[in-house]
Amino acid sequence: MDTIRLAIVGYGKIARDQHHPAIAGHTGYRLDAVASRNAEVAGVANFESLEALLEEGPEIDAVSLCTPATVRTAQARLAMAHGKHVMLEKPPGATLAEIEILREDAQRCGVTLFASWHSRHAPYVAQARRWLTTRKIQRVDIEWKEDVRVWHPGQAWIWQPGGMGVFDPGINALSIATAILPRPFYLVDAQLQVPGNCQTPIAASLDFIDGVNVPIHAEFDFRQADTPPIWDIHVETDDGRLTLTRGGCEMLIDGQSQGMQEDAEYAGLYERFANLIHQGQSDLDVSPLRHVADALTLGYRHTVDDFVE
CATH class of the missing domain: 3.40.50.720 (NAD(P)-binding Rossmann-like Domain)
Structure with a gap:
């Protein structure tokens, strides 16, 4: 066609x-x-x-x-x-x-x-993956924080079973991490903060390790009110510190910007979808969702203040 x-x-x-x-x-x-x-x-x-x-x-x-x-x-x-x-x-x-x-x-x-995992199509995700291929990773820190009232206004479904709460944006960070890190990793601890009137967490603190015991820590929070969102991934290596910031629209090495581009994630998604259709193929990677499912299974739930829109 x-x-x-x-x-x-x-x-x-x-x-x-x-x-x-x-x-x-x-x-x-x-x-x-x-x-x-x-x-x-x-x-x-x-x-x-x-x-x-x-x-x-x-x-x-x-x-x-x-x-x-x-x-x-x-x-x-x-x-x-x-x-x-x-x-x-x-x-x-x-x-x-x-x-x-x-x-x-x-x-x-x-x-x-x-x-589709739109964050994987952020401008610097592929470049970050290539840069990390030849380095020894020592530690990964993920910070993904935004205001739910700005990004999901009036969307009550996000607080119901299946809505995922803060993991709705947090899974974007996990989709990038699973794309750029060279080895699979798994969850060892999860602390979930759940409003008393909700079924899904408003914040989460997660600890993972990979097959060679590299620590990977993630902080997700839906309560980043009155300040810009934080969508950052920091990777410490034996040859410098890589940072993906602004959700992957900018990459830094040891604090020095390697460039910044405007978000074109969804254009990348539809290009990928068209290519798959023309090639007669499918792409059904579930690794980011698997990490969320593990967190909801293993996570210790802490009840916090009710959420009011």
Whole structure:
């Protein structure tokens, strides 16, 4: 196919701010439809549900699922059963087990399935990975802090089971760490701060080690009010300190900037999705979600003040 006819399912903040502009800026796509309960988009066919889109809508090739993870698997299975390629916003599902079902469905239906991790497409992630390849890593420190009221305003689902709380942004840091570090790592301790009126944590302190006992520490916090967000990863090596800051839009070596670029993560996502479709392949890496699942399993829960929007 020359042009991929695409539909967005779930037109909320992330679809409006990131997905739609990225699609509009890519010559390989044409946005033909949107399925959303609470929004309509001018110039395309609009439906209240994916079911209605598939039954009544224009012919499409692929769907981009921007709905909450708790409903995404059922939607992905339905779309693939109709022969559509599927991009999954992060996280790819609410559980690890359901991802394996999706993997089998994609193979059986002969379609592309893409578990997208947008932060891996930040400008300096690939360069950081290359730089670390020839160094001995001694320690990793991750600091990922932002204001939930700014980045997820009015989104009560994030505090419900499956919503992940602070791990919704924290998984972005883990997606970068699993991409740039040369060895797998695993969780050894997790301290979770959970508001008394919520089911998911508002902050988390995590400790990992890799196969040669390199310590990896992460601090996630959703309470970074009135100050800019912090999206930093620091890697101490035998040949200097690498820092990815601004979510990977800038890289520093021993405090000296190696350059800074504007965020183009979602453009990278859609380029990757198009390539996978044209190559007849899928990409379903779940390593960042596995770390979150481990934290929610092993983590010690500390009750903190109720969260009020």
